[in-house]
Amino acid sequence: MTGIEGPFWRAIAVFRVASVVYAVALLIRAGGYAHPVAGWLVIGVMALWTVVTVFAYSVEELRGRPLLAADMLVTVGCLLATPFVQGPYQEGSLPVTGTWMGGAVLAWGVHGGRRLGALAALIVSLADLWLRGLGEMDVETLPINGTVLLFLAGVLVGHTARLAKKAEERMQQAIEMEAAGRERERLARGIHDSVLQVLALVQRRGQEIGGEAAELGRLAGEQEAALRELIRLRPVTPAAGTADLRALLQRYGSTTVTVSVPATPLTLPVAVAWEMAAAVGAALDNVTRHCGAQAPAWVFAESDDGTVTVTVRDEGPGIPPGRLEQAAADGRLGVAQSIRGRIADLGGTVTVVSAPGRGTEVEMSVPAARNADVP
Incomplete structure (x- = not known):
């Protein structure tokens, strides 16, 4: 029964x-x-x-x-x-x-x-x-x-x-509505990391170039706004097993991005490791977008007391007070969903420390012992 x-x-x-x-x-x-x-x-x-x-x-x-x-x-x-x-x-x-x-x-x-x-x-x-x-x-x-x-x-x-x-x-x-909301947020994060950023770039560059490119930029801006409203996500089966977060973070290393990881593995469930790495990628994208393509950034990873923490730091112009809240209200999901939303789904926390002219530091922490049952 x-x-x-x-x-x-x-x-x-x-x-x-x-x-x-x-x-x-x-x-x-x-x-x-x-x-x-x-x-x-x-x-x-x-x-x-x-x-x-x-x-x-x-x-x-x-x-x-x-x-x-x-x-x-x-x-x-x-x-x-x-x-x-x-x-x-x-x-x-x-x-x-x-x-x-x-x-x-x-x-x-x-x-x-x-x-x-x-x-x-x-x-x-x-x-x-x-x-x-x-x-x-x-x-x-x-x-x-x-x-x-x-x-x-x-x-x-x-x-x-x-x-x-x-x-x-x-x-x-209520359960179905909550699940649908969580799925929409997951898709929003994925789209923001790829399609939405490309559309935003086309819009910005089109306005800078002018002429026919300005019209192309305007259309890209309209599609970006429409896509934000049409976000939907199919259910995704979580991956099984564990992964070393260090390997995922080291992919971001470049002439402008310095990645520092411990000598010992940062073992996490596969789904958690990939979401954590994606959040770091979103943070680095924000550095490129707001500080410039050649702006230096640093990624630090560590494990302490059952918690894995990754910090992304830059020396850019910083974030004015209230900017993040206004961006979330306008539907721009860079920090609200691609970073904070991801880490919150993993049972972790995000701390953003910034001030105008003093750079930005984004600290993301998740429990190291979390089971691999996240969506």
Whole structure:
């Protein structure tokens, strides 16, 4: 049994089994009633049907109107067999089914909500009252306790089950929305690292050159803005195994970028290592974009107390106060997503230290022992 309904059906199964045991105890205590053979026959039918329903209701495909109707017919049939087992009705006595007749009411309530639970309670109650001679009773002697309990059980259990179903549906929707948001952010980071930067470069160079190139730059700018709005990402299966972050970082070494790594491996899950390296790449792209293609930059990597930290430093003009917040508000995802978003998804932190005219230092830290279960 899966889903939120599973515990309800298991509880009903336990109730049915316990009710059969209770009915057997009543039969034994009454000495078999007036007709012991008929009594044991009815108990046998109840036990057999209990086994059938325990299995049938555990299979989602079998739950439906045919099973509910059969459940009610068997329940009412066993209930109406009481006179043939016990003889003439005696005030205060329980039918041969005992509490077992409530199982069908609970099943209807769980499957169809409080209205169907109330309808099932009405059917079973009318059969019980007819069995007790409803036409011969007056209002004062009308046995309504069992009827009230059946209605309460059917309505309350049905209402609770319906609320649980709605809560499960809303939770699933929230999970799907969150997953979709995370996937969009991942694609946004990847696009920013490649396509968006190229479009931005074309736009900037077109404006600088002028003429027809300016129109080309304008079109590139429009496509860049449109692409930011259309970001979507398909699910990606995470890579398995581990990787040495040092090898990924050393690829960035050049005449302008100095990479310093420790002598010992910086072992991380593959997905974490690649995302960490991509964040470093985004930081270096920002250095090139804002400080110039020949601006020097330094990458430092270290491991300490279960944390791997990579720092990217430059000696450029620095970041004015509020610039990062404004860039994020304008949809420019260089730091907000390509760096901070990536590291946050890995369970890490990003610290940006900068001041106008004093360069920028971006420090990225992730747990070294993180499991390889990131998206």
